[in-house]
Amino acid sequence: MIRTTPFHERLSELNTQGLYTHWQGFLSPLRYTHAPKHEYFAVRNSVGVFDTSPLFKYRLTGPDSSRLLEGALTRDIRRCAPGQAQYTLWCDDGGFVMEDGVVFRHGEEEFLLTAARPNLAWFADLAQGLAVDLEDVSDDFGVLAVQGPRSRQVLEALAPEVGALGYFEHTSAKVASSAVTLSRTGYTGDVGYELTVPAADALDVLDAVLEAGQGHGLRPFGEEALMVLRIEAGLPLIDVEWTNSRLAWSDAERVTPTELGMGWMLRGVPEGDRAFVGRDALRREAEQRSSRWTTVGIVVDWQHWDRLHREAGLLPAKEAHPLPYESALYDAAAGGTQVGYMTSFTYSPVLQRHIGLARVRPDLAQAGTELHVETVVNHTNTTVRAHTARLPLFNPPRKTARP
Amino acid sequence: MTDTPTGSSDRRGADGAAAYDAIVVGGGHNGLINAAYLAKEGLRTLVLERNPLVGGAAITEECLPGFSFTTFSYALSLLRPEIIHELDLVRHGFMPLMMPSSFHPTGDGDYLLLGDDHDQNVQEVRRHSRRDADAYSRYHHDLDRVVQAVRPLFDSAPPDVFGSDGTAGAGFGPDLEWVRKHLGGVERRVMHDVVRLLTGSASDWLEDYFEHPAVAGYHASSSIIGSKVGPMSPGSGLVLLFHKMGEHDGHLGSWAFHKGGNGGFTQVLARAAQAFGAEVRLEAPVTAVLTAAGRVTGVALEDGTELRAPVVVSALDPRRTFLELVDPREMPGEVVDDVRRMKFRGVSAKVNFALDGLPTFPALPDTVDHFGGFLNIGPTVEYVERAFDAAKYGWYSERPFIDAAVQSVVDPDMAPPGKHVMSCFVQYAPYQLRGSDWDTERQRFGDTAQAVLEEHFPGFGDLVLHREVVTPVDIEARTGLTEGNIFAGEFLAPQMYLFRPSPAASRYATPLAGYYQCGSGTHPGGCVIGSPGRFAAQRVLHDLRRDP
Ligand SMILES: Cc1cc2nc3c(=O)[nH]c(=O)nc-3n(C[C@H](O)[C@H](O)[C@H](O)COP(=O)(O)OP(=O)(O)OC[C@H]3O[C@@H](n4cnc5c(N)ncnc54)[C@H](O)[C@@H]3O)c2cc1C
Numbered sequence: 001m002i003r004t005t006p007f008h009e010r011l012s013e014l015n016t017q018g019l020y021t022h023w024q025g026f027l028s029p030l031r032y033t034h035a036p037k038h039e040y041f042a043v044r045n046s047v048g049v050f051d052t053s054p055l056f057k058y059r060l061t062g063p064d065s066s067r068l069l070e071g072a073l074t075r076d077i078r079r080c081a082p083g084q085a086q087y088t089l090w091c092d093d094g095g096f097v098m099e100d101g102v103v104f105r106h107g108e109e110e111f112l113l114t115a116a117r118p119n120l121a122w123f124a125d126l127a128q129g130l131a132v133d134l135e136d137v138s139d140d141f142g143v144l145a146v147q148g149p150r151s152r153q154v155l156e157a158l159a160p161e162v163g164a165l166g167y168f169e170h171t172s173a174k175v176a177s178s179a180v181t182l183s184r185t186g187y188t189g190d191v192g193y194e195l196t197v198p199a200a201d202a203l204d205v206l207d208a209v210l211e212a213g214q215g216h217g218l219r220p221f222g223e224e225a226l227m228v229l230r231i232e233a234g235l236p237l238i239d240v241e242w243t244n245s246r247l248a249w250s251d252a253e254r255v256t257p258t259e260l261g262m263g264w265m266l267r268g269v270p271e272g273d274r275a276f277v278g279r280d281a282l283r284r285e286a287e288q289r290s291s292r293w294t295t296v297g298i299v300v301d302w303q304h305w306d307r308l309h310r311e312a313g314l315l316p317a318k319e320a321h322p323l324p325y326e327s328a329l330y331d332a333a334a335g336g337t338q339v340g341y342m343t344s345f346t347y348s349p350v351l352q353r354h355i356g357l358a359r360v361r362p363d364l365a366q367a368g369t370e371l372h373v374e375t376v377v378n379h380t381n382t383t384v385r386a387h388t389a390r391l392p393l394f395n396p397p398r399k400t401a402r403p
Numbered sequence: 404m405t406d407t408p409t410g411s412s413d414r415r416g417a418d419g420a421a422a423y424d425a426i427v428v429g430g431g432h433n434g435l436i437n438a439a440y441l442a443k444e445g446l447r448t449l450v451l452e453r454n455p456l457v458g459g460a461a462i463t464e465e466c467l468p469g470f471s472f473t474t475f476s477y478a479l480s481l482l483r484p485e486i487i488h489e490l491d492l493v494r495h496g497f498m499p500l501m502m503p504s505s506f507h508p509t510g511d512g513d514y515l516l517l518g519d520d521h522d523q524n525v526q527e528v529r530r531h532s533r534r535d536a537d538a539y540s541r542y543h544h545d546l547d548r549v550v551q552a553v554r555p556l557f558d559s560a561p562p563d564v565f566g567s568d569g570t571a572g573a574g575f576g577p578d579l580e581w582v583r584k585h586l587g588g589v590e591r592r593v594m595h596d597v598v599r600l601l602t603g604s605a606s607d608w609l610e611d612y613f614e615h616p617a618v619a620g621y622h623a624s625s626s627i628i629g630s631k632v633g634p635m636s637p638g639s640g641l642v643l644l645f646h647k648m649g650e651h652d653g654h655l656g657s658w659a660f661h662k663g664g665n666g667g668f669t670q671v672l673a674r675a676a677q678a679f680g681a682e683v684r685l686e687a688p689v690t691a692v693l694t695a696a697g698r699v700t701g702v703a704l705e706d707g708t709e710l711r712a713p714v715v716v717s718a719l720d721p722r723r724t725f726l727e728l729v730d731p732r733e734m735p736g737e738v739v740d741d742v743r744r745m746k747f748r749g750v751s752a753k754v755n756f757a758l759d760g761l762p763t764f765p766a767l768p769d770t771v772d773h774f775g776g777f778l779n780i781g782p783t784v785e786y787v788e789r790a791f792d793a794a795k796y797g798w799y800s801e802r803p804f805i806d807a808a809v810q811s812v813v814d815p816d817m818a819p820p821g822k823h824v825m826s827c828f829v830q831y832a833p834y835q836l837r838g839s840d841w842d843t844e845r846q847r848f849g850d851t852a853q854a855v856l857e858e859h860f861p862g863f864g865d866l867v868l869h870r871e872v873v874t875p876v877d878i879e880a881r882t883g884l885t886e887g888n889i890f891a892g893e894f895l896a897p898q899m900y901l902f903r904p905s906p907a908a909s910r911y912a913t914p915l916a917g918y919y920q921c922g923s924g925t926h927p928g929g930c931v932i933g934s935p936g937r938f939a940a941q942r943v944l945h946d947l948r949r950d951p
Binding site: 036150215216306317351352 | 484487488493497498499500501503504518519520523547551650652653654655662772775812813814815816819820821822
C-alpha cells in the first residue's frame, strides 16, 4: 500500500492535477498545477512549499552519540555545535559514498539525522558497544520545506526566531502552538527553511504557513520543479548522481566524496586524527591523486544548440524537464573520445541555458573546458558543444547571507 | 561637462567639448542595447536620455508607495534570445517570470482559461466547441510554421534590394539571393499562409479554424494591439503574426513578466551597457544632431552643451530621427517624404490601477490562478471590431478592448502583501479626437474602461486605491513616440521590412554619413524586441570596419 505524509490531506486539496510519483513508498506530487515552471518561479522569486516528509529520520542520544557520528560520517561532527546542522555523507571502507543526509545537532548528546534511504541497521552496527540510543523516528515527524526569497518574511510572522538563523543553523520554535524545529536548510539552492513538525500537528502548522504566505505569492511545488531547482543548485541526488556503494555492482557505479564534488568535506582528514569509516581509503585517494572523476557543471553552447535544431527544421526545445537518463561527454577533438558522463540535464529558466551535472576526467575539469554532450536530434545521435563550469551554477548571495 | 573624473579626460575633444566614438540619442531599450553592443566592441559610447530614468516606453514607476506600475509596456516575449546571451543579461538580473495562464471571459459569464498543459487547454476549448478542440492544435501548428518561415527574415537585417546603400553597406546583412533561397525552401502551403497572414485580416484567418465566437475572439486579441485596425481589417493578420514571433524560453508566442516589470528589464539593460563601459546620462535632452561637410559631428543638448562624436545613433522614432533632430534639408527629399507619409496613428491607452485586493470573477470565486497572466477583455471578434468602429471616426470605444495583467500575482514585489497592481492596455483611443481633446476626456475615458472591468468583475470599483490614465497624448509627451504610436510607426505591410521606415533607409544607416537609426521605427519594429538596437550596432561596426 502506498503511504501518505502527514501534510497530504491538505496538500492534496491544493493539487489540481492528481499527478503523483512514489518516493520511498509515499505519494509525492510531481506538480500541483498545470505549470510546474510557475511552481519553480515561486521558489526563485517569492516562496514555495515542498513536502519532504518521506525522508528517513534517526534520533541519536546518549553520551557516545557524538563519537558514533564522528566515526560514521565523512564530515567531522565535532565542528557542528548545538544549533547547527551539517550536510554530510557516509562511506564504506573503500571510501565510496553510501548515502547523504543532514545531521542536526540539538545538544551535546542529541542529534537528528535525515537520510534518503533506510539506514538504521548500518548505524546500529557501528553503535555496538557505545552508549548511544538510536531510534528511527521517521514516522513521528513531517518535514515542510519553505523556500525562496520571501520565506523568511513569511515565517517570521509565525516565529520571529527565524530571522536570526544563519545558513545551516536551527532552533526550536512554536508554530501554531506546536513545538517544531526550524532550520535554515533546503534542497533548492535558495534562501529557505525547513520545519520539522510532530506528525500530529502537521496540518495545523501547514495551515499556519499557508495563511502566512498569503499575499507573498506562496505556492506548493512538486518534484518536477524541485529537480530543476536542485540541478541549478548543484545538489546531487542518490540513484541519479550516484548509487549507494553497498548496493552497486561495480566500481564504475561507485563514487568517492571527491568524485562526487564533495572533496571539501574532507578538510583536515589527511593530517587529522579522526578515525571514520573509509578514512584510510580516502587518505590514499588524496595522497595518490587517484580520483577518477571530478564533478562539474555543464553549460551548453546556446548558439550551437539552436543551430542544431533549426537546421533540422525543429524549434530549439527549452524545456525545464530534467532528462531521466545519462548522456556521454566527449572531448573537443574531432571524433571525440568519451571523457565523462552527464548525470542530470535540464533547461534553466533563471540561467536561460541548458545546464547539467556531470563527471569528467580530472584533467578536463577546469572551468571553461570545451566538451561535447551527446544528444539526439531528429532520431539521430549527435553532440552539442558545451563547457564545464564551477558548481553551483546558480548561487544567489541571499542563500547564505547573514540575516 | 564639468568634474570629469580622471580617466575620461581623453573624452575631451580639441575644442573642449566631450568626444566619444558614438553617441546614442534616447535611452529606451533599443538605445541601451545599441550602446551595450557598441561599448562591448570597445567604442567609447554615451547614451543621452531626456527623462530622469532610462527605459522609454518600458519603465516601472512607483505611483503610490509600494505599488510598482508598468506605466506603458508591461509584458515580454519578443526579446531575441541572442541579446540575452551576447550582452550577458542574466548576470545583470534578467529574469522573465512565466505567465502561468491566459484568461478570456467569454462575455456570458463563462470563460476560457488556458495554461501550460496542451491537453488541458484542448479540453478547455472543447468545453465551448467540440469542433474547435482539434482545430486548436492545428491552428497553433500552422501558425508556428508561419513563424518559422518568416523568422530568418525577422532575425536579420533587410537586404539592400533598392541599391540605396550604394557600396557602403555591401556585405552588411544577408543579400537578396539569401532571401530568395530561404523562401524557396519554405513549403508551398506554409508560404500561402504567410501571405494570407501578412495581407489579410485576422478574422478571415481565424474563420478557417474556429467556429466558437469566444474561441476566435481570444485568438484575435493580439491582431489589433497598438494598431489602427480591427480584427476584420486587412492587415490585422500581420499584427497577429508579429505578436507570435516571440520565443520566450523556446515557446513560440509565449509571454512573460520581467521581474519588476518591463522597467526592471530596462534597468538590467542599463547595468549591462554600463558594465561594457557605456556611459548613460539622464535628463539630457538632445535638440539637434550637428553636422559639418555632409557628415555627423556630434549633438547639441537643450542646455546648449555640444558633444562630439563621429557616430550618432538615433534611438527615437523616424519622425524625430529624420525631421526633428536633423534639418530635413540635410536629407534627400525622398526619405523625408517617406517619413512624412508614414502612419503613426496611436490608438492605445493605459489605465493602471492600484487595487486593495484581487478582483472577483463570479464563475471562479475561490481561485487565483486565472490572474496569472493576460486577462483578455474582448470576448468576441465582433466585440473588438465594434470597439474599433469609434476610432475610425475620431472617438474612443464606449466598450473598449482591454488587455489586463496583474503582475503582482506572480511577482509579489510589485505591491504590498494582499494588494495588487493591474495594468490595463486599452483600445481604442485615437490620438486625434474629433471635437474634444484628451485633457478633457481623460477621466471619462478612464471611467469607460473601469465600467467594462466592473461588468466582468463586479465590485471592481470598490477595490480601486489609485487610477492612472495614460492617453496617447501622454505616451507621446513622455516617451517621444509620435502620436503615441506604441511601435514607432504602425505595423502596416508598406511600413515593414524593406520599407521600414523608408525604402531608401531601411538598413540602419541614413543618407547622412555617420548618422544611424536604431529605434522601433526600423526593422523588425516595435515591441520590446531589441533587434533594431542590435542590428544598428552591427551596421555601425560594419561601417567602421570598412571605413575606420
Ligand atoms: C502603452 C504601451 C504599452 C506597450 N506594451 C508593450 C508590451 O507589453 N510588450 C511589448 O513588447 N511592447 C509593448 N509596447 C511597445 C514597446 O514598449 C515599444 O515599442 C518599445 O519599448 C520602444 O522602444 P524603443 O527603445 O524603440 O523606443 P522608446 O522606448 O520610445 O525610447 C526612446 C527614448 O528616447 C528618449 N528621448 C526622446 N526624445 C529624446 C531626445 N530629444 N533626447 C534624448 N532622449 C530622448 C525617450 O525619453 C525614450 O526614453 C508598448 C508600448 C506602449 C506605449
